Ligand SMILES: Nc1ncnc2c1ncn2[C@@H]1O[C@H](COP(=O)(O)OP(=O)(O)O)[C@@H](O)[C@H]1O
């Protein structure tokens with residue numbers, strides 16, 4: 001992950017995971033607080049438009065200004081709808097009241113948001129992208145400089161995470177130029193490989209390179225940028241911690257591309273307490289395991305050694 005950005009553009013992180021209830025929002029809110037405490041100017045964007053609740057994690061009632069205000073054209077810049085939170089240097093763009101689901105965002109609306117996120121007056125931007133693997137959810141994840149895929153040590157979560165990564169991988173392939181040509185080769189070669197019982201994404205790219213070297217090289221180039229990180233949340237036993245490395249190794253084999261392990265966060269009953277009290281855990285219980293884990297994740301991300 002490179003932290004060298006042109007024109008002082010913010011570094012963009014996206015917190016996703018395919019599955020609901022794994023801790024995406026609590027992690028996004030607290031990572032925002034952690035990066036702000038580490039001296040960065042941070043904006044959180046609640047991109048989970050159907051279930052926007054980041055404001056609640058920060059003790060705010062649904063802000064009057066938010067992404068809906070921006071999309072309606074009442075203001076020209078996203079900075080104008082980024083409201084201050086109780087944490088210094090941490091602002092929030094609320095997704096509440098937008099009146100639509102992320103999956104239903106029109107292409108033009110999504111492109112406008114993505115373009116303007118880069119123009120925010122901030123050092124770090126964190127997107128809480130919500131559950132599911134719809135195209136819009138994937139596009140927010142893929143537009144980030146660093147995707148953070150949250151998993152919990154449960155088979156259903158691991159399954160959803162693989163599904164999410166696979167969908168994101170194919171989305172990246174289909175978006176590679178020359179799009180028309182690549183999509184055509186992709187659908188033909190995919191069918192042939194499936195008929196022969198071979199269908200890992202890595203084998204698919206290898207087969208495309210054999211058939212069309214230029215398309216293969218173009219794909220290799222764009223897939224190099226596909227480097228999400230996996231973060232294991234709600235760790236209860238030492239063995240759970242290894243899941244990140246296991247998933248990252250399995251992905252290297254399956255996708256042929258680097259999925260990095262971003263470490264883990266402990267199961268911590270004070271997380272529930274902090275949510276009920278609507279405050280970042282970093283403010284309420286800074287010494288607790290989850291808070292320390294989030295701070296150390298923030299430090300690692302800032303060093304660019306995710
Ligand atoms: N590390 C943790 N330890 C204990 N409980 C956690 C932890 N992370 C998340 N939770 C619990 O999981 C629930 C879901 O978290 P949330 O961030 O809303 O998930 P998501 O945004 O992925 O749907 C919360 O109610 C919270 O109490």
Ligand SMILES: [Mg+2]
Nearest residue numbers: 024025048130
């Ligand atoms: Mg959430």
